[in-house]
Amino acid sequence: MKSARRIDEILTSPWALWAISVATAVLMWFYVTENDEGIYVTQKFSSPLEYRFLDSQLTLRSRVAEVDVEIRGPEKAMARLDYGLVACFVDAKNLVGGIRYTQNVNVSLPPDITLVSCVPSQVVVEPVRQASRRMPVEVVLPQDVPEGQYLEGVEVLPKEVTVRGSEGDIAKVGALQVMPTVAELQLGKELLLPVKFVQSEPFEDSVVLEPSQARVRGALVRGLPKKMVPINARLSGNPDRDHEIKSVLTDPLEAQVEGRSSVLAKITAVDTETVDISLLSADQTLIVPLRAPKGAELSGVKSVRLTVTLGELKAGKQLTNVPVQVRGSEADQWVVSPASASVIIEGTPSRVEEVTPESVGLSLYVDLSNIFIIPADLALRAEVASADFRVVKIEPSTVTVNAAENPKRW
Numbered sequence: 001m002k003s004a005r006r007i008d009e010i011l012t013s014p015w016a017l018w019a020i021s022v023a024t025a026v027l028m029w030f031y032v033t034e035n036d037e038g039i040y041v042t043q044k045f046s047s048p049l050e051y052r053f054l055d056s057q058l059t060l061r062s063r064v065a066e067v068d069v070e071i072r073g074p075e076k077a078m079a080r081l082d083y084g085l086v087a088c089f090v091d092a093k094n095l096v097g098g099i100r101y102t103q104n105v106n107v108s109l110p111p112d113i114t115l116v117s118c119v120p121s122q123v124v125v126e127p128v129r130q131a132s133r134r135m136p137v138e139v140v141l142p143q144d145v146p147e148g149q150y151l152e153g154v155e156v157l158p159k160e161v162t163v164r165g166s167e168g169d170i171a172k173v174g175a176l177q178v179m180p181t182v183a184e185l186q187l188g189k190e191l192l193l194p195v196k197f198v199q200s201e202p203f204e205d206s207v208v209l210e211p212s213q214a215r216v217r218g219a220l221v222r223g224l225p226k227k228m229v230p231i232n233a234r235l236s237g238n239p240d241r242d243h244e245i246k247s248v249l250t251d252p253l254e255a256q257v258e259g260r261s262s263v264l265a266k267i268t269a270v271d272t273e274t275v276d277i278s279l280l281s282a283d284q285t286l287i288v289p290l291r292a293p294k295g296a297e298l299s300g301v302k303s304v305r306l307t308v309t310l311g312e313l314k315a316g317k318q319l320t321n322v323p324v325q326v327r328g329s330e331a332d333q334w335v336v337s338p339a340s341a342s343v344i345i346e347g348t349p350s351r352v353e354e355v356t357p358e359s360v361g362l363s364l365y366v367d368l369s370n371i372f373i374i375p376a377d378l379a380l381r382a383e384v385a386s387a388d389f390r391v392v393k394i395e396p397s398t399v400t401v402n403a404a405e406n407p408k409r410w
Helices: 002-011 014-032 075-080 182-186
Strands: 040-052 058-061 066-074 087-091 101-104 106-108 114-119 122-139 149-157 160-166 173-178 191-194 196-199 208-210 213-222 226-232 243-251 254-258 284-289 303-312 315-327 334-337 340-347 362-367 376-379 381-384 390-395 398-403
Touching (some): 058 160, 066 087, 087 101, 122 149, 160 173, 182 191, 182 213, 381 390
Parallel strands (some): 040 087, 122 173, 315 362
Antiparallel strands (some): 087 106, 101 122, 226 254, 243 303, 284 303, 315 340, 340 390, 362 381, 376 398
16 A cells, blocks of 8 residues: 555656657657658648550559558648649559569658558459450430431541540440430530440450540421432343443432431432333433332422443354454465354344454455464464454464465565
């Protein structure tokens, strides 16, 4: 009891209280660390994590977006600190696709500021091969358009955007869409809307769009919806036997139809009235009425200029035993072997059937004007007097020429 009372007297004495105060002050001094530069303080915050020097052909899978950082520095320096100067980054230089890496998190700090902790201090990264793909942007129109109104002049810009990400993720992208609402379209102004993915399954990595927004133009107007569709030329019969259809063109190429949206969705083309081209033997241009599709009306042109262009058909006929003539010398001085040949002559089907060598002025010959050594193998040549026919083949293509009695040298 005496010893306990003695301890109480010591602890409650003025000298003991002074000693406790001094000790407490010293501990607080150590806590805030007062020196010539002032008081040191600490600060905790979250900082974005950068991945530097990554190969432009790679992207990172399962990347950590930010880290928790605790820093320490003089009170005045901390009060003036621009936290944008605190950079947390992973050095991704020399990383190779398809390998998992554990990389240190580096923290860059201004002068006089020190790092207390960074959580996490390491991250696991897996580089994957990056790919890109150009894809069209579709405008998905709202289904709740008021009765008696329709969307006119709908356009999206740009028409295509670039999708970037891993090859596997890009393969999951089925379409890119912008979806204006009726309220937005009723403003009658150009809209800037986000481009959205239509994907078959969730992405494993980050997939970005460049650009990520598209401008949409269009307006709600009163009346029935309109639609431009191609014009389909309807023909019956066939040209004469010497001709075939080379092309069929309409001017204009498209027609506008109007009707209910459900009807327009099923219309893919507008037909002309049927044009009979039986036994046609020359190009023809006609003005032909258009047929309004069932349940819709033609809006604008009601007829078109239709041009049918023909191409000439060709057929061949073989002429046999066509005699070979000699030119450039006296014929009785030479022996030609063989003395005749077969010729295939080409012309229109209706005329080539009745062709004879005499009817078309066909000549088959060898030219001896420049012959110096005999016997000689010479190419057969052909002439046709009629411009409507031509020789396409000679069989045989060469003949042997010799002197009528003995070989002779000039």
